[in-house]
Amino acid sequence: MTATEHRLDVDRLLVFFGDHGRDLPWRRPEAGPWGVMVSEFMLQQTPVVRVLPVFEAWMRRWPRPADLAADSSGDAVRAWGRLGYPRRALRLHAAATAITNDHDGAVPSDIPELLSLPGVGEYTARAIAAFAFGARTPVVDTNVRRVLSRVVRGVDSVREPATPADRRELESLLPTESVRAARFSAAVMELGALICSAGDPDCDRCPLSGRCAWRAAGYPPTPARRAVQAFAGTDRQVRGKIMALLRAAHGPVAGSVIDTAWPDPIQRDRCVASLITDGLAVTDRDGGLSLPG
DNA sequence: GACCCGTGGAG
DNA sequence: TCTCCAAGGGT
CATH class of the missing domain: 1.10.340.30 (Hypothetical protein; domain 2)
Known part of the structure; x- marks a missing residue:
């Protein structure tokens, strides 16, 4: 199968990218x-x-x-x-x-x-x-992964990190010439971002709709994905609130101010400690917290 | 492999 | 209000 014959039609994708790719x-x-x-x-x-x-x-x-x-x-x-x-x-x-x-x-x-x-x-x-x-290398993000899965394999993908198998699959479809291959990867990514989106794909505007295996199969349902990580009440949220205080200040933030970020002192202290461990915050001699200098 | 890590807009 | 999510990486 040559580069212009497979389902991810190179010429169509490059035309789409030229016409609709974002500046x-x-x-x-x-x-x-x-x-x-x-x-x-x-x-x-x-x-x-x-x-x-x-x-x-x-x-x-x-x-x-x-x-x-x-x-x-x-x-x-x-x-x-x-x-x-x-x-x-x-x-x-x-x-x-x-x-x-x-x-x-x-x-x-x-x-x-x-x-x-x-x-x-x-x-x-x-x-x-x-x-x-302009290197000829397979660039597979969540968008490309989704397009590959739908158009080529005829099934929807769960939103998970790309695998070596995904990269091998895209590499087998790359045009020979390197700059053209790089533009092809960008075009597939753009198609996934603008047309073949996760939620409601706009197949009427898709340059590949005529050869899409997923569409031809009648849009078999998306496999259930793993539960998304909760956010409310987690350390991530608390860390975010503390970091917002540090960004807003241009000097050390007093502990009494940090205390306002979150009511639970145990969790609050744990998050301060983890931010320091990560290098996102430092303490000064007075116990104030600030961004690293 | 499982889990952790921020944010704010959309439905 | 609440869920879901948007071009991943590190441990």
């Missing part, structure tokens, strides 16, 4: 590898619309990895704002530091080297290699 700042040439990398960190589990303003401000302030590395991890966490999962900001700062120290300040293009950076896993490494450097 996102990290897709512009001026974003460069660093811009791609920053965007991939921010987009982990976070919607595009919320990333956009933070990304723009971030790139203005820290246009190169060395610029970020020169400032404190606390500055990165504060600039991260309310994107969520602030450990990503910590890891991005650590990755920028590693790039500055070990890679002459340039984002590496080699996948094993990318994987060695903090916060860069199987998805992010390949996304950077493909989108920033």
Whole structure:
């Protein structure tokens, strides 16, 4: 089967991407590898619309990895704002530091080297290699995974991390030429984000509807997914409230103020301790809590 | 492999 | 109000 014959029709997808792909700042040439990398960190589990303003401000302030590395991890966490999962900001700062120290300040293009950076896993490494450097490598996120499952295999997927099997499957469908392959991955991802969404796929606008195995099979039901993690009352919520206090302040926050974040002192103290362990907060000699300096 | 880690908009 | 979720990674 050639690249233009399989269900993920390359030409149709590239036309779709050209016509309907979003003009996102990290897709512009001026974003460069660093811009791609920053965007991939921010987009982990976070919607595009919320990333956009933070990304723009971030790139203005820290246009190169060395610029970020020169400032404190606390500055990165504060600039991260309310994107969520602030450990990503910590890891991005650590990755920028590693790039500055070990890679002459340039984002590496080699996948094993990318994987060695903090916060860069199987998805992010390949996304950077493909989108920033035009590498021919399978980029499989939850969107691509869903499209692969539906269009090619005819069954819906549960929302779980991509597997090596997913990557092998997409790789077998990649166009031969590397830049075209990278654009193909971006197009499949965009299709999953805009058309073949998890909730209500818009098959009427889908360029692949004529050859979609899932549609042809009459949309067999989505398998039950594992229960989503609860949030209300968990440490994640409490940590978030404490971090919001630290971001709002520009100096140490007194314990009496931290106490207002959550009523249960046991859980509150546990969360403060875990934030310190994670490197998201530090205590000063007076017992105040602040972002790392 | 199971579990942990934030956030705010949509239905 | 409440559930579900949105370009994962680390342990």
